[in-house]
Amino acid sequence: xxxxxxxxxxxxxxxxxNGKKLIYxxxxxxxxxxxxxxxxxxxxxxxxxxxxxxxxxxLADKANNAYCEARKKVADFIGAxxxxxxxxxxxxxxxxxxxxxxxxxxxxxxxxAVLLSKMEHHSNLIPWLKLAAEKKLEIRYLNTDKSGRLCWxxxxxxxxxxxIKLLALTAISNVLGVKNDLNLIREKAGDIGAAxxxxxxxxxxxxxxxxxxxxxxxxxxxxxxxxxxxxIGVLYGKRxxxxxxxxxxxxxxxxxxxxxxxxxxxxxxxxxxxGTPPIAEAVGLAAxxxxxxxxxxxxxxxxxxxxxxxxxxxxxxxxxxxxxGAAEAPDRLALVSFAMDGVHPHDIAELLSNEGICxxxxxxxxxxxxxxxxxxxxxxxxxxxxxxxxEIYTFIEILSKIHHRFH
Amino acid sequence: xxxxxxxxxxxxxxxxxxxxxxDPGVRIKVINPSCGDQMxxxxxxxxxxxxxxxxxxxxxxISQAAISILSEEVIGRPLAxxxxxDKKAMFAMLGVPISERRSKxxxxxxxxxxxxxxxxxxxxxxxxxxxxA
Numbered sequence: 422x423x424x425x426x427x428x429x430x431x432x433x434x435x436x437x438x439n440g441k442k443l444i445y446x447x448x449x450x451x452x453x454x455x456x457x458x459x460x461x462x463x464x465x466x467x468x469x470x471x472x473x474x475x476x477x478x479x480l481a482d483k484a485n486n487a488y489c490e491a492r493k494k495v496a497d498f499i500g501a502x503x504x505x506x507x508x509x510x511x512x513x514x515x516x517x518x519x520x521x522x523x524x525x526x527x528x529x530x531x532x533x534a535v536l537l538s539k540m541e542h543h544s545n546l547i548p549w550l551k552l553a554a555e556k557k558l559e560i561r562y563l564n565t566d567k568s569g570r571l572c573w574x575x576x577x578x579x580x581x582x583x584x585i586k587l588l589a590l591t592a593i594s595n596v597l598g599v600k601n602d603l604n605l606i607r608e609k610a611g612d613i614g615a616a617x618x619x620x621x622x623x624x625x626x627x628x629x630x631x632x633x634x635x636x637x638x639x640x641x642x643x644x645x646x647x648x649x650x651x652x653i654g655v656l657y658g659k660r661x662x663x664x665x666x667x668x669x670x671x672x673x674x675x676x677x678x679x680x681x682x683x684x685x686x687x688x689x690x691x692x693x694x695x696g697t698p699p700i701a702e703a704v705g706l707a708a709x710x711x712x713x714x715x716x717x718x719x720x721x722x723x724x725x726x727x728x729x730x731x732x733x734x735x736x737x738x739x740x741x742x743x744x745x746g747a748a749e750a751p752d753r754l755a756l757v758s759f760a761m762d763g764v765h766p767h768d769i770a771e772l773l774s775n776e777g778i779c780x781x782x783x784x785x786x787x788x789x790x791x792x793x794x795x796x797x798x799x800x801x802x803x804x805x806x807x808x809x810x811x812e813i814y815t816f817i818e819i820l821s822k823i824h825h826r827f828h
Numbered sequence: 829x830x831x832x833x834x835x836x837x838x839x840x841x842x843x844x845x846x847x848x849x850x851d852p853g854v855r856i857k858v859i860n861p862s863c864g865d866q867m868x869x870x871x872x873x874x875x876x877x878x879x880x881x882x883x884x885x886x887x888x889x890i891s892q893a894a895i896s897i898l899s900e901e902v903i904g905r906p907l908a909x910x911x912x913x914d915k916k917a918m919f920a921m922l923g924v925p926i927s928e929r930r931s932k933x934x935x936x937x938x939x940x941x942x943x944x945x946x947x948x949x950x951x952x953x954x955x956x957x958x959x960x961a
Contacts, residue, residue, distance in 0.1 A: 765888035767863060767933065768832070775830055783863050797864055797886060826832065827841070827889075 430455040441777030444812045449803035461708035491707035498710045500631035508656040508693045514544035516641035516656035521548035523666040531557035534584040538563040540594040543786040569599035569746025592624035597746040598756025649709035653702035663689040670695040729755035735817045755804035766800040831924040839893035847882045854944045869940040877906045895937035
C-alpha cells in the first residue's frame with residue numbers, strides 16, 4: 422500500500438463547520454479513523470458477525486477467526502511473543518484497573534508502596550489511590566522536571582526503605598508530550614526488583630512498542646488514540662503474571678468448570694475477558710494496526726518530527742505564549758500545552774473552535790500535574806501524522822488574532 | 829457563533845466589583861465542575877437588600893463577565909427581586925448565545941448569588957442541577 426496523500430484516507434478531515442475547514446488538533450484525546458478501519462468494522466457486521474467461542478456453526482468460526490487474528494496482530498505490533506499475553510479490554514483505563522484489582526490486590530501487602538509520577542493521567546492514578554485506601558498501601562511520586570520528563574532526583578530517598586514494589590508510569594505525558602527515558606525506567610525498576618507497568622496510551626500511536634525489548638511486566642494502550650475505534654484497549658502482561666493473577670470480571674467466557682459453590686478460571690487471556698468482548702472493535706483495531714504498519718513507522722516519524730519542530734518553532738515566536746515543557750523534537754511529540762497572557766484556556770478553545778480548529782482546554786485529567794505547573798488549566802494542541810504545515814500556520818495566525826482581541 | 833461581544837470583553841478586561849469585602853456577611857465559593865475554575869463571592873446583605881458585593885477568582889471571559897455584570901444588577905436591589913434571577917435572566921444579561929458547553933461558566937455567578945441568599949436566610953444551599961434547570 423503506497424501512501425501518497427494520507428489525508429484522503431480519513432473521511433472526516435473533509436468536514437467543514439460554518440464555512441471553516443476542520444483543523445483537528447485534539448489527537449491526544451482521540452484520533453480520527455481511516456476508511457479501511459471503518460470498512461473493516463462494517464464488513465465484519467455484514468459478513469462475519471456471530472458470537473465467539475464455542476459457537477457451533479461456520480459463522481461463529483468466521484467471528485472467532487477475526488477476533489483471534491486481531492489478537493495475533495496486536496501481539497506482533499507490540500513485540501509480544503505470545504498472543505495469550507494480550508488481553509482485550511474496553512480501554513487503557515480498564516486495563517490499569519484490571520492490574521490494580523488483580524495483581525495489585527493479590528500481590529501487594531499493607532505497607533508496600535506504589536511509585537507513580539505527578540504527570541500521570543487520572544487513569545493511572547485513581548485505580549492506585551483506590552487500592553491504596555483499601556489495602557493500606559502508600560503511593561509515592563516522581564516529580565516532573567523542567568523539560569517535561571520524569572525527574573529522578575528523589576529516587577534514592579524514595580527507595581531507601583525498600584517498600585516500593587511496583588512502578589506505574591507513563592511513557593509520554595498527555596499534557597507535556599515529552600518522551601520519558603524508557604530504558605532508565607526499566608533500569609530503575611530492575612534495580613529494586615519492582616514490577617513495572619507502562620502507560621503507553623500516548624506512545625503507541627506515535628512510536629513503535631516493543632514489550633520484549635523493554636522487558637515490562639505490564640503495558641497498556643488504547644485503540645481509539647491510534648486510528649482504531651473506541652471501546653477497545655489492550656493490556657499486555659507477562660504470562661507468569663497473568664497466570665498467577667486472580668480473575669477480574671466474572672461471567673461467561675472466563676470460566677473453566679462451574680459448580681454451585683465455585684468455579685475455576687479459563688486459561689489466559691480468556692480468563693480476563695468476561696462476557697461477549699468488543700469483537701467488531703478488535704477487528705477495527707487490527708485494521709488500524711494494518712494501516713499504521715503499511716504506512717510505516719519511518720514515514721510516520723519523519724512527518725511527525727517535522728510537525729513537532731514547526732509547531733514548537735512557531736509557538737515560540739509568540740511572545741504572549743508560555744509553553745510548558747522545554748524539550749524539542751524528536752523527543753517531543755507535536756503535542757504542546759500552553760498558556761496565553763490574559764486569556765483563559767476556555768476562551769482560547771472557543772475562539773479556535775469558531776475557526777474550525779479543535780484543541781482541548783482544561784486540566785486534561787491530570788490535576789497533580791496542573792498543581793506542579795501551578796496552573797488551573799492549559800490549552801493543548803496535539804497533532805497526528807495527517808495534520809499539515811498549512812494547518813499549523815493557520816493555527817498560529819488565529820492564536821495571534823485571539824490575543825489581539827483580548828488586549 | 830462569536831460570544832465575545834463588546835460588553836463581554838469590557839467586563840472581562842475591566843471587571844466591576846472585583847476584590848473582597850473587609851467584613852462580608854456571607855462568603856460563597858463556587859467551583860465550575862466542567863473546568864475546575866473557582867470563584868469566591870462576598871456579599872453584604874442588610875435591610876432586605878444586597879448592600880455590597882465583591883468577587884475574586886481566575887476564570888474565563890464568560891464567567892468573569894457574568895459575575896461582573898450580575899454585581900452591577902444586584903447591588904442595591906431588594907432580596908425579593910433578586911430571588912427571580914435565574915438561568916434565563918443571566919443569559920439575557922449577558923446578551924450573547926451561551927452553548928451548553930459554556931452554561932456553567934455563565935451560571936457560576938447565579939449559583940453564588942442564590943446560595944448567598946440561602947445562607948443569609950439560614951436555608952440549605954442548592955447545587956448545579958437546580959441552577960441549570
